[in-house]
Amino acid sequence: MSHFKPCDRHQLYLLPPSIDEWLPENHLSRFIIEVIEQLVLTRLTSHYSGKGSEAYHPSMMLALLVYGYATGTFSSRKIERATHDSVAFRFLAANQHPDHDTIANFRKTFLLELQELFVQVLSIAQEMKLFKLGNISLDGIKIKANASKHKALSHGHIEKLEAQLREEVQFLLNKAEQTDEQESEHDFDLPAEIVRREQRLEALAAAKAKIAERVQARDQQAQKDYEEKIARREAQQKAGKKPRGREPKVPETGPCAQDQINLTDEQSRIMPSGDGFIQGYNSQAAVDIESMLIIATGLTTETNDKQRVEPMLEALSKLENQFGKADTLLADNGYFSQNNVKACAEHGITPLIALGRDTHHLPIAQRLQPDAPKPQTDDPLVMMTYQLKTQSGRELYGRRKCTVEPVFGIIKQVLGFRQFLMRGIRAVAGEWKLVAMAYNFKRMYAMATG
Structure with missing residues (x-):
């Protein structure tokens, strides 16, 4: 006769159950809470007047959103449902159940404050010895807007x-x-x-x-x-x-x-994508090569990337006081122009921007031949052209594709983020910052526990 373990779904507990005991010790949600507890949330808490009924604490709401975006749960209705169905969401919400309107309103209200929180998360990553600003890889990806191109x-x-x-x-x-x-x-x-x-x-x-x-x-x-x-x-x-x-x-x-x-989102544009054309936005990200953390983000309605270098340089310059100056900026040919090369030099950053389509699998003789003499010139374009032909320059530029493009692949395939929920360029830019923050949390967790 077979012996089976008892399966009594109505078994009572001798003591009240604890959600903390149900969640594994080394869980992503625990890591998110540890990091958020170190953030200064004054700009969030100051929005609450203290009148009326008690509000959910911003740290709890932020944790729900970050964990939701890090695990592919973006909809406020799905997050509300997950606080009932998921042990991790129950743990993050402290067994509370904010409704979807509250979650959606919190996301909409504090999207602009995410810029400061994004930088604070990077500071914590630096304190954890997970990241040091050095070589930066820049690229963009077209993401669908919350609107149909047929509108x-x-x-x-x-x-x-x-x-x-x-x-x-x-x-x-x-x-x-x-x-x-x-x-x-x-x-x-x-x-x-x-x-x-x-x-x-x-x-x-x-x-x-x-x-x-x-x-x-x-x-x-x-x-x-x-x-x-x-x-x-x-x-x-x-x-x-x-x-x-x-x-x-x-x-x-x-x-x-x-x-x-x-007619649905008038600030979005029809843009070329790998699948044809989409109604969307051009989302930019600057990724640190060593840590693969997103350092800065940008968003534009232009399909051309040539105009995105100087705004990204300005964003990186705002981080210098906390993280220092970036050494090198890597970008593909879509970002190349003489003005962009000159702008990098003026910011004290070495540009490595492709001048054209790269030749893959160079002959062994060409790969092993010694570098040409360094040109005696102050022209940044001439210097960049020379550096791209050196062995060290080719090796460094070769890391561009295996740095920023995998980040976009993780955002789309692992996180499952393929379409913005917000509308309007200001709100969408804030949501893109939230996506980048959620990715950074997941990447920091992988580095800290790996």
């Missing part, structure tokens, strides 16, 4: 819709004049249909105005580039040289037919 309207399509709606309004007005009030059809409310179309026309006009406002920055940059090209050609002519290329054309200003706006 996007182009400027040209808006104009076609406006023409169609105006024709329909005029038709309905004529129909209303011809129809006697006493003989009007009850199944078709002409005044309501006219009002509905006029409201749509107002919404389309507002969308066109926002598109026109958005393209002003593009027009200013195009005009600036045009003036620089003209000035360069004039300088060449004065020097007795024949300018190369065609005469620059005066840039066309104003919205074009392809300029788009999304």
